[in-house]
Amino acid sequence: MKGKVQCPLGQQRGRLIPLPERLNIVDMLRNAMKQGARKAQACQVIGISVRTLQRWRNNCHNAPLADKRSTAVRNAPSNKLSDAERQRCQRYFRLTTFCYFKMSSFC
Structure with a gap:
């Protein structure tokens, strides 16, 4: 039985991946898929899920979107x-x- 797959990015789930790194990952995945690799297998090798790739490219131009967690406006806690x-x-x-x-x- 295989153990958990270690992420080649060297981080944990939910990590904040900067936009330049996202652009690089999406570009590598595009090149791999042009050369015949399947999307799911290419994403597994990189260490992201297919759903993550879909979220990153979730706009009309298929370009990766910036992560908005770091710039989000949050309300003050009620306590x-x-x-x-x-x-x-x-x-x-x-x-x-x-x-x-x-x-x-x-x-």
């Missing part, structure tokens, strides 16, 4: 302290009882 709450915590933790701790460990 984030307000500025007033944060200041109150900081005043409380400045007491002599907590003076040996760093402020960043509390707020």
